[in-house]
Amino acid sequence: MNGFTYTELDIDKLYETLTMIRDVFMEFEAPDYSEEGIEEFLCFLEPDEIMEKLENKELRIWVCEYDDKISGAIAASEDHINLLFVAAEHHRKGIARRLLEIMKENYNPVKITVNSSPYALEAYRRLGFKETDTEQEIKGIRYTPMVWYSKGIIMKVTKNDIRKAIAETGLSGELVCIHSSLSSFGEVEGGADTVIDAFLEEGCTILAPSFSYFYSLPRVEIIEQNDNDYDDEPFESNGKIYNTGINEIAPDMGAIPRTMLLRAGRSRGYHPTNSFVAIGPEAEKLVSCQTPEEVYAPFQKLMDLNGKIVMIGVGLTKMTAIHYAEKLSGRNLFINWALDKNGNTIRIREGSCSDGFDKLDSAVEKLEKQTTVGNSLWRIFPIKETVEACAEAIKKDPSITYCGKPNCGRCNDMQKGGPVL
Numbered sequence: 053m054n055g056f057t058y059t060e061l062d063i064d065k066l067y068e069t070l071t072m073i074r075d076v077f078m079e080f081e082a083p084d085y086s087e088e089g090i091e092e093f094l095c096f097l098e099p100d101e102i103m104e105k106l107e108n109k110e111l112r113i114w115v116c117e118y119d120d121k122i123s124g125a126i127a128a129s130e131d132h133i134n135l136l137f138v139a140a141e142h143h144r145k146g147i148a149r150r151l152l153e154i155m156k157e158n159y160n161p162v163k164i165t166v167n168s169s170p171y172a173l174e175a176y177r178r179l180g181f182k183e184t185d186t187e188q189e190i191k192g193i194r195y196t197p198m199v200w201y202s203k204g205i206i207m208k209v210t211k212n213d214i215r216k217a218i219a220e221t222g223l224s225g226e227l228v229c230i231h232s233s234l235s236s237f238g239e240v241e242g243g244a245d246t247v248i249d250a251f252l253e254e255g256c257t258i259l260a261p262s263f264s265y266f267y268s269l270p271r272v273e274i275i276e277q278n279d280n281d282y283d284d285e286p287f288e289s290n291g292k293i294y295n296t297g298i299n300e301i302a303p304d305m306g307a308i309p310r311t312m313l314l315r316a317g318r319s320r321g322y323h324p325t326n327s328f329v330a331i332g333p334e335a336e337k338l339v340s341c342q343t344p345e346e347v348y349a350p351f352q353k354l355m356d357l358n359g360k361i362v363m364i365g366v367g368l369t370k371m372t373a374i375h376y377a378e379k380l381s382g383r384n385l386f387i388n389w390a391l392d393k394n395g396n397t398i399r400i401r402e403g404s405c406s407d408g409f410d411k412l413d414s415a416v417e418k419l420e421k422q423t424t425v426g427n428s429l430w431r432i433f434p435i436k437e438t439v440e441a442c443a444e445a446i447k448k449d450p451s452i453t454y455c456g457k458p459n460c461g462r463c464n465d466m467q468k469g470g471p472v473l
């Protein structure tokens with residue numbers, strides 16, 4: 053027993069509950085709202101109106117109590133959360149998660165919607181919700197519509213659904229770099245091929261990372277600030293020679309790039325470990341500029357051609373173009389080694405640790421457009437402005453890319469500017 057009890061609200065405690073909600077609102081949400089928004093929200097908390105909704109069973113409230121004091125509350129109708137508030141001193145103790153479970157146990161909904169405050173966005177994401185639109189503002193109240201689907205609900209997605217999303221977000225005919233999780237959709241009829249076809253039929257050229265780390269050689273020489281996860285001692289070559297015709301790809305790259313590689317007419321860049329694959333009218337133009345030294349040349353080309361980045365059910369930690377932003381901010385990219393076409397050992401360039409890239413969210417949020425396809429949240433960015441905004445943010449605060457693990461040699465060295473040459 054941890055001292056917290058969860059019950060449906062006893063009407064005698066309505067006033068105390070609304071006072072807790074009001075206090076939490078003033079501390080965590082009001083700073084993001086205009087005067088009008090604050091007033092509008094406080095009106096919503098009028099006890100008489102809430103009481104009426106409770107009596108009509110339009111609304112139910114469950115609360116968490118600690119030491120006989122209300123410390124959290126969820127107010128919900130069948131499949132919508134109206135209010136979810138936890139007293140400041142009890143944040144991050146799992147109270148919101150438990151209150152949400154109680155709502156689910158009582159209503160058994162197949163989906164739940166919520167209009168998240170700016171403050172609660174990340175918490176709702178952690179609770180399994182996804183944005184269904186960008187931030188809205190009505191009467192001074194800022195919110196992002198979000199949805200949660202019960203695990204049993206698998207959204208079926210067709211090629212037409214994907215084409216519609218491409219057309220509606222203005223991506224038709226564009227050059228797009230995609231980073232994708234196929235499973236984020238739910239179930240796509242026809243799998244990865246359907247996603248690729250949808251983009252091609254909308255006239256797009258698609259570019260995706262098709263990395264093949266296993267073509268790298270163990271460390272060949274020691275270079276200061278080049279802690280790219282190498283062992284301490286130099287090794288012999290493992291003898292594998294990369295060429296652009298191979299279809300090998302690291303398993304963590306996902307089903308879509310893997311399937312792109314198998315398509316006739318695809319183009320693959322020349323970089324033994326960090327190649328890109330492209331399909332569509334401008335495919336060759338995008339990847340033919342890639343070299344072992346100029347690993348991110350396809351991004352510069354995409355920037356010159358005003359292309360877009362589409363994050364399909366994945367976050368900024370998967371946005372490879374941020375490594376290019378690191379380079380543009382003045383960092384040296386890490387050095388690794390591989391065999392060239394003739395079997396000679398050469399230096400190649402690679403990105404660093406990307407686990408901290410979510411922190412660049414605030415630098416790019418104004419550039420972002422969103423849509424949902426099935427269960428998959430698509431985040432769409434203009435590449436040029438996005439890479440430039442990230443480069444600027446990294447210049448201003450080099451620790452912004454830090455992943456948070458004190459022993460991350462890659463982050464530590466990259467923050468200092470990367471290898472000393």
Ligand SMILES: CC(C)(COP(=O)(O)OP(=O)(O)OC[C@H]1O[C@@H](n2cnc3c(N)ncnc32)[C@H](O)[C@@H]1OP(=O)(O)O)[C@@H](O)C(=O)NCCC(=O)NCCS
Nearest residue numbers: 080137138143144145146147148149168169172174175178
């Ligand atoms: C949003 C709020 C209800 C979360 O309550 P909570 O009891 O602290 O949440 P929990 O402890 O159950 O955490 C649930 C998940 O969200 C994460 N989380 C909670 N607060 C977070 C925050 N401020 N930032 C990022 N993640 C957060 C938790 O880490 C947890 O994820 P995990 O299990 O993967 O670690 C609480 O912060 C709050 O009352 N905020 C102010 C009011 C508000 O904005 N309400 C939403 C109105 S729509």
